[in-house]
Amino acid sequence: MRTAKETVPSGLRRPSWRRISRRLVVGLAVAGLSTALNPFSGGNEARAADLPKLRAAVLKIGTVNWELDTIKRNGFDKANGFELEVQPYADNGATRVALEGGEADLAVADWIWVARQRAAGKDYVFIPYSKAVGxxxxxxxxxxxxxxxxxxxxxxxxxxxxxxxxxxxxxxxxxxxxxxxxxxxxxxxxxxxxxxxxxxxxxxxxxxxxxxxxxxxxxxxxxxxxxxxxxxxxMGLDPNVPLLGYVLKESYLKDNPEMAKALYQASRDAKELLASDDAAWEPLRDRMNAKTDAQFETLRDDFRAGIPAPGNVNEDGAATFFALMARLGGKKLVGDVGELPPGLFVNVE
Structure with missing residues (x-):
């Protein structure tokens, strides 16, 4: 089995490793340990097993799997201090039930749906993932x-x-x-x-x-x-506002305060690799279900076009977009939400 150290391009690994190194130093000091800082080196496999797990409930055939597969294949989750567990489901409704019921820590949805749930009293929050739209x-x-x-x-x-x-x-x-x-x-x-x-x-x-x-x-x-x-x-809308994102509960992030930024950084690491390296797409061919090379290349190029700029969501741009959706889609789309509920978007910087 190839290790994360062998597969992660150095230009992507170093920034993430410096961040997790600082966290590990603190953890080792508290535990009174004096072992090497690299948790994946030969004598310290238990440390890797002790990483917090993030359970992701996703649509089995969803395109988000391309990013999640890249995160796991290249060890971007462990390099950022957690272990990603992907739980595939047959439909999106099941992923949301899993999140609500505590069977998963994360699902994928658009932030308009998240805003509606949050306004209804659920403590859901949104971390940007993709601005790919139709x-x-x-x-x-x-x-x-x-x-x-x-x-x-x-x-x-x-x-x-x-x-x-x-x-x-x-x-x-x-x-x-x-x-x-x-x-x-x-x-x-x-x-x-x-x-x-x-x-x-x-x-x-x-x-x-x-x-x-x-x-x-x-x-x-x-x-x-x-x-x-x-x-x-x-129409004056901000096309760079990511519509799709990772949805977690505030209660989960309260218990795991480092997870939001760790997940976001692992996601960025995967995006940077997929954006810059054609070879990184070869292991994804089966998942992509591309019937021809032309389909494969168009899927790859359009995924890249949907990668949002790094940083927090432009909340003013999101509010303008939400107002348009509320006007056109009405309660059937946004429910009784009059405006974006505060705290919807996680600060990832």
């Missing part, structure tokens, strides 16, 4: 050049009527072209794979799908009509 694609030879050309046409949409990409593109069409996409098109809502197949079979004129399905659709020859990022920029 968009709209059309067949390569389609005559559709702008959203305005979709009047009277059929759109396949994953995620339902309050899908965030759909809501943003509706707002953009209203602002840019003065018409409501919902009123002047036919929508077919379905699961992402169904939207994918319907679009490729020509059953719909355009499609809105989750980012990784869109990547595969583009790889098969479909053309991106507009991205949510472009629409967001044009």
């Amino acid at each position: 968009g709209m694609v059309v067949p390569k030879d389609s005559s559709v050049k702008t959203l305005e050309d979709l009047k009277g046409k059929k759109i396949g949409i994953a995620g339902g009527p309050v899908d965030k990409s759909w809501l943003i593109l509706r707002a953009y069409a209203q602002e840019k072209y003065g018409f409501d996409l919902a009123a002047q098109t036919e929508q077919v809502f379905g699961a992402p794979p169904l939207v994918f197949k319907s679009a490729l079979n020509g059953e719909t004129d355009a499609a809105i799908n989750f980012w990784h399905f869109l990547a595969k659709m583009k790889a098969t020859g479909m053309r991106e009509l507009i991205s949510v990022e472009t629409a967001s920029k044009d």
Whole structure:
């Protein structure tokens, strides 16, 4: 078995190691031990076993597994003072039940959902993970050049009527072209794979799908009509606000005060590796379920495009985005939340 020391590029390992070294020095002093500081060296395997465990409940086929696999494969969790345990589930609902019931310490969700839960009294908080969002694609030879050309046409949409990409593109069409996409098109809502197949079979004129399905659709020859990022920029929203993140309980972080920054740094270490090293993607090919090299490369490139800038979430930008979602999605999307609840975003710096 390859060790973390053998696989982690030195440029990524050194900053994390300096941080964990300081923590280990304190721990060793308290325990009255005088062993070597490296917990993974030959005579100190027990120290590695003593690291706090972080149980992550995730969708078995979710793209977050690409990052979590990279964290574990390269030892970024242990280098930052914890051991990551990945618990796969068949659907997102089950991951959230596991988090709520204490069977897991972490799940993945968008912060709008987290805000709704927090406003309802749950002590959930959000650590940024990805700003990858969807968009709209059309067949390569389609005559559709702008959203305005979709009047009277059929759109396949994953995620339902309050899908965030759909809501943003509706707002953009209203602002840019003065018409409501919902009123002047036919929508077919379905699961992402169904939207994918319907679009490729020509059953719909355009499609809105989750980012990784869109990547595969583009790889098969479909053309991106507009991205949510472009629409967001044009409407004055901050496209760099990460929508997806790791969700933990404040009570858990109170008992494990170093875990938030440790998790965030392990995540950044994995992102930096995946952003800079094509070879780091080879062990992920099976997980990515890419049927062709073109799909693999598009998935890799779009994942990289979704990596947020380091640092805390821009709360003003998030508040503006939330207000738009509340206006368009109403209570069905945000519940009774009037504004972002305080303490939603964890300070990761």
